Amino acid sequence: MIADGMGGHEDGQIASRIVIETIAGSIESVRDEADVTTMIENAHRKLFEAMYSGQGRPGMGSTIVGVVFFDYEALVFNVGDSRAYELRRGQLLQLSRDDTLGVDRGRRGGHALTQSLGGTATPQPVSPHIRRFRLDDHVGVLLCSDGLTDMVQGNRIGTLLAEHATNPAEHLATAANDAGGKDNITVVVIGPKATAAA
Secondary structure, eight states: OBOOEESSHHHHHHHHHHHHHHHHTTGGGOOSHHHHHHHHHHHHHHHHHHHHTTSSOTTOEEOEEEEEEOSSEEEEEEESSOEEEEEETTEEEEOSOOOEEOSOOGGGSOOEESOOEEOSSSOOOOOOEEEEEEOOTTEEEEEEOHHHHTTSOHHHHHHHHHHOSSSHHHHHHHHHHHTTOOSOOOEEEESTTOEEEO
16 A cells, blocks of 8 residues: 655655554455445544644645455555556556546646545545456556656556566656656555565
8 A cells, every 4th residue: 555645744754654554454354345444434533633632733634545455356445646557468557546626637737636534624524435356367556656647647657567577666766756756756566576666
């Protein structure tokens, strides 16, 4: 999973750490979509508890994207604009759904989040996007923050993944930095050769 914090550098780090720690504490027990929803809602609640107790500031928040693997299936989940993609026979298919206003992401315009964990002064309902998909041979998963997708187009991401079987996450992060690297870039490629870069 990837949590991309918001609210300034320090508060964003606190928010993303709380989200990761909370979800990591319960993800092993996830069996279905209802468990994922409960897990996400719990992380959302923990963020506000932290705000009210003086950790971070009101309004700090985080996106989340992750995947839970079973024997022949997986559940991908997200809130915010961090993304999950399925890599199947050279094709890149977005599994997550963006919670954003404005379709022109990245260098040409930007976007505003319509949903996040935390991110507001008072608690708002959160509705995670959850998708179940079948695991077949040679299917991989790409998780990334918007620091990648705002800087590198989807077709270019697919090309880089096809060209670089070794350390694909590092190549993607490098491409985003070479394009301007305007935000934190986190990339995880899960597959036969799992890698991560930040």
